[in-house]
Each structure stands twice: as structure tokens, then as C-alpha cells.
Amino acid sequence: MHLLNADLHSHSAFSDGTLSPEALAERAHAQGVELWALTDHDELGGQQRARSAALDLGMGYLTGTEISVSFAGETVHIVGLGFDADDAALNAGLAATRGGRRQRALDMASGLAKAGIPGAFEGALRYVSNPELISRTHFARFLVETGVCADMHSVFRRYLKEGLPGYVPHVWAGLGDAVRWITGAGGIAVIAHPGRYKFSATAEYALITEFIAHGGRGVEVMTGSHSAAEHIRYADTAVEFGLLASRGSDFHSPGESRTELGTLPDLPGRVDPVWGALAPRVQSSRQALS
Numbered sequence: 331m332h333l334l335n336a337d338l339h340s341h342s343a344f345s346d347g348t349l350s351p352e353a354l355a356e357r358a359h360a361q362g363v364e365l366w367a368l369t370d371h372d373e374l375g376g377q378q379r380a381r382s383a384a385l386d387l388g389m390g391y392l393t394g395t396e397i398s399v400s401f402a403g404e405t406v407h408i409v410g411l412g413f414d415a416d417d418a419a420l421n422a423g424l425a426a427t428r429g430g431r432r433q434r435a436l437d438m439a440s441g442l443a444k445a446g447i448p449g450a451f452e453g454a455l456r457y458v459s460n461p462e463l464i465s466r467t468h469f470a471r472f473l474v475e476t477g478v479c480a481d482m483h484s485v486f487r488r489y490l491k492e493g494l495p496g497y498v499p500h501v502w503a504g505l506g507d508a509v510r511w512i513t514g515a516g517g518i519a520v521i522a523h524p525g526r527y528k529f530s531a532t533a534e535y536a537l538i539t540e541f542i543a544h545g546g547r548g549v550e551v552m553t554g555s556h557s558a559a560e561h562i563r564y565a566d567t568a569v570e571f572g573l574l575a576s577r578g579s580d581f582h583s584p585g586e587s588r589t590e591l592g593t594l595p596d597l598p599g600r601v602d603p604v605w606g607a608l609a610p611r612v613q614s615s616r617q618a619l620s
């Protein structure tokens with residue numbers, strides 16, 4: 331049986347990816363993606379362009395975003411899918427979540443300057459196309475291209491993770507707020523890449539149960555951030571908690587992202603794909619999606 335090739339997690343230059351929404355749509359389509367969502371961090375600026383590029387290519391489209399949330403002292407990402415992108419409360423919530431990024435970036439740059447790396451704010455800005463969305467990824471690109479580190483991963487390992495010179499603690503959206511912004515706009519909230527968080531079993535259980543209590547309904551099972559063992563583990567989590575399962579590469583940039591658009595394994599048969607529940611929200615032009 332053919333399972334829909336859905337890729338419901340990816341980033342454009344409206345956040346910390348490097349491609350335009352149009353180039354990303356073309357790449358997804360060329361990789362065989364049939365249902366796509368652009369999920370820029372805390373930002374909807376690319377949605378209209380992504381949607382119309384997808385429809386021109388005959389690819390199904392779901393609106394998307396990835397909201398930064400603070401929970402139990404960690405940053406957690408919540409993906410929203412299939413919402414009304416014009417919803418006022420969602421747009422206001424995302425604007426507030428983006429709001430602190432510039433000051434945070436200035437503070438990150440002071441930390442890096444003290445560690446012997448001057449000019450990182452201006453340097454990172456050279457890689458930013460959306461001035462409201464300066465992220466650690468832009469600092470990482472600057473530090474790689476100036477030869478301070480060999481690759482993106484080592485920048486995070488040496489400078490940008492908690493406790494390191496370029497890390498600045500930040501308070502993002504509340505879990506309940508993020509879930510309500512998404513569901514209030516008619517969408518479905520999904521816990522992004524659960525295997526990435528440094529949670530104890532107790533804290534992970536609290537995240538999942540509180541997320542569900544706030545109205546969250548999905549979890550990413552297949553993601554570029556998961557190992558093969560985590561694919562199985564979080565499929566079990568989806569079944570255990572009655573969550574819908576999602577699949578998304580988390581693609582950011584050619585040559586940088588280890589998982590190409592549309593290439594993850596299919597969801598295992600025992601889970602309910604989130605796109606089943608989102609069928610009425612899928613935007614498509616001519617071609618029917620099977």
C-alpha cells in the first residue's frame with residue numbers, strides 16, 4: 331500500500347533555513363513529497379508563498395509553524411499544523427514569542443566577545459533575512475564560515491548550548507499558550523522531536539500529559555532528529571497516549587541538514603497519521619491526494 335509522503339516540518343529563510351519558500355517547495359516536490367508544511371520558528375511570514383508554490387506544483391499544503399516554548403527549565407518546540415494563518419491571537423502570540431530574540435542575540439554576542447570572538451552580532455546578521463528572527467543557527471553559520479568551528483554541530487557543542495559562552499537563558503512561550511494559539515486558530519498542536527529534550531522520564535511524562543490537558547493532540551514520531559530506536563520508542567508513546575503521529579524532516583538547508591525532505595521512513599502501521607485528522611485543512615489544487 332502506498333503511504334502518503336508527508337513532510338510536515340521544514341524551515342525557510344523566514345526563520346533559520348536558507349532556501350526561499352518557493353525553492354523549498356520545489357525541492358520537496360522533487361523529493362516526492364505529496365503533502366508539505368513549512369514550519370518556520372515563531373513566524374508565519376512565508377506561509378502564503380509556500381502555499382501557492384505548493385499548489386502550483388500540485389502538492390498538498392498544510393499551514394505550519396514551530397513555536398518555542400519554555401517547559402521545566404528546557405526549551406521545547408511545539409509544531410502547529412492546519413491553522414488559519416490570519417488568526418489574530420496566533421499572530422499576536424508568535425509576535426510576542428519572537429520579540430525577545432534581538433536582545434537575546436546581542437547578549438549572546440557579548441558572551442562570545444568575552445570568549446574571544448568579537449563581532450558576532452553583526453556577523454550573524456549577515457545570514458539573517460528576516461530581521462525579527464535571529465537565531466542560534468545564524469550565529470553557528472557565522473562561526474563556521476569564519477573558521478572558528480568546522481561545522482554547525484561543533485559550534486553548538488562548543489559555544490551555543492546551555493552553560494557555554496554564547497548561550498543566553500531565555501523565556502519563550504508557555505506550553506498552554508502555544509497549544510491554545512494553535513488550536514484556537516483551528517489547527518492541531520504536535521510535540522516536535524521529543525527525543526531531543528534532556529528530560530527525565532518523569533519530566534517527559536509531565537510534558538506529554540500537560541500538553542494533552544491543554545488540548546495538544548500530536549507527537550512527531552518520524553523526524554530527522556530521531557534515531558531508529560527513537561522512531562520505535564515514540565511510535566509506542568503515540569499509541570500509549572492516544573496521540574496522532576507526525577512525520578517531518580526538519581530540513582533547514584542543503585548540505586547542512588542531515589535528513590533530506592521527504593526521505594524519512596514511513597510511519598509504522600500501528601499509529602494514526604496526523605494528516606488523517608487534518609484532511610479538511612489540507613489545501614490542494616487539481617490533484618486529489620490519496
Ligand code: AMP
Pocket residue numbers: 346371398464465466467482483486487582
Ligand atoms: P534558537 O531558536 O535561536 O534557540 O535556535 C534553535 C535552532 O538551532 C534549532 O531550531 C536548530 O535549527 C538549531 N540547532 C540546535 N541544536 C543544533 C545542533 N546541535 N546542530 C545544528 N543545529 C542546531
Ligand code: MN
Pocket residue numbers: 341346371467582
Ligand atoms: Mn531551526
Ligand code: MN
Pocket residue numbers: 396407522523
Ligand atoms: Mn525544533
Ligand code: MN
Pocket residue numbers: 339340341396580
Ligand atoms: Mn524545526
